[in-house]
Amino acid sequence: MSNSNHPFHLVNQSPWPLTGAIGALITMVGLIKWFHMFSNQLMLLGMLIMILTMIQWWRDITREATYQGLHTKMVMKGMRWGMILFITSEVFFFISFFWAFFHSSLSPTIEIGSSWPPMGIVPFNPLQIPLLNTAILLASGVTVTWAHHSILENATSQATQGLMFTVMLGLYFTILQAYEYIEAPFTIADSVYGSSFFMATGFHGLHVIIGTTFLAVCLKRQMKLHFSSTHHFGFEAAAWYWHFVDVVWLFLYISIYWWGS
Numbered sequence: 001m002s003n004s005n006h007p008f009h010l011v012n013q014s015p016w017p018l019t020g021a022i023g024a025l026i027t028m029v030g031l032i033k034w035f036h037m038f039s040n041q042l043m044l045l046g047m048l049i050m051i052l053t054m055i056q057w058w059r060d061i062t063r064e065a066t067y068q069g070l071h072t073k074m075v076m077k078g079m080r081w082g083m084i085l086f087i088t089s090e091v092f093f094f095i096s097f098f099w100a101f102f103h104s105s106l107s108p109t110i111e112i113g114s115s116w117p118p119m120g121i122v123p124f125n126p127l128q129i130p131l132l133n134t135a136i137l138l139a140s141g142v143t144v145t146w147a148h149h150s151i152l153e154n155a156t157s158q159a160t161q162g163l164m165f166t167v168m169l170g171l172y173f174t175i176l177q178a179y180e181y182i183e184a185p186f187t188i189a190d191s192v193y194g195s196s197f198f199m200a201t202g203f204h205g206l207h208v209i210i211g212t213t214f215l216a217v218c219l220k221r222q223m224k225l226h227f228s229s230t231h232h233f234g235f236e237a238a239a240w241y242w243h244f245v246d247v248v249w250l251f252l253y254i255s256i257y258w259w260g261s
Helices: 016-037 041-066 073-106 129-152 156-182 191-223 233-259
Strands: none
Touching: 016 041, 041 191, 041 233, 073 191, 073 233, 129 156, 129 191, 129 233, 156 191, 156 233, 191 233
């Protein structure tokens, strides 16, 4: 790679956007095949292609940031704005789910018995698993902030511990939500309540899995001493994303689990 005398982000040619798009296409076609023909091999192939693409693409970006010096101050400024705009788009994504939920719940139609929850739906007790999951995510917000301040102070072992606890709490949340879904007395097919409940909480659960993966990669990088007090945007972006996931869950808990029940 030739040396550059500018601070801008001009990326090298890479095969990973193409392989990622192919993996996403195969996954989508595989999902349709799974739904209609009850065969999931094509979907699993697409997911495998996407996972391998992510591993190699993230490896290349890590090398650019850590060893090649391509993430200058101007590049990191652009990445910060990119992450801010991405999280903003995610906020509006969840607003659509809340809009659908309140549209249906504030004025329930006669088709669902003019009541909320609809007739025959037994909602979750908000003081059981949902409250525990709220405590877990709030605790994970504390541990990720602990890790962030430790990185700023070059306290390597403290940052590693904080990240490790955050990843463990994220995994714990996912396990509890999976258990909640297995034990659920209603399904996504049970009126607009089931649809809005599982769409909103399910997509939030997907975001928790993505955020946990994001932080697990940061944990591995932290153990390899990739982050310093002045150069750690990879972790900073993960922390922003995790705080967004925390805040969305608080709104989900208050509106869907507590008020909606």
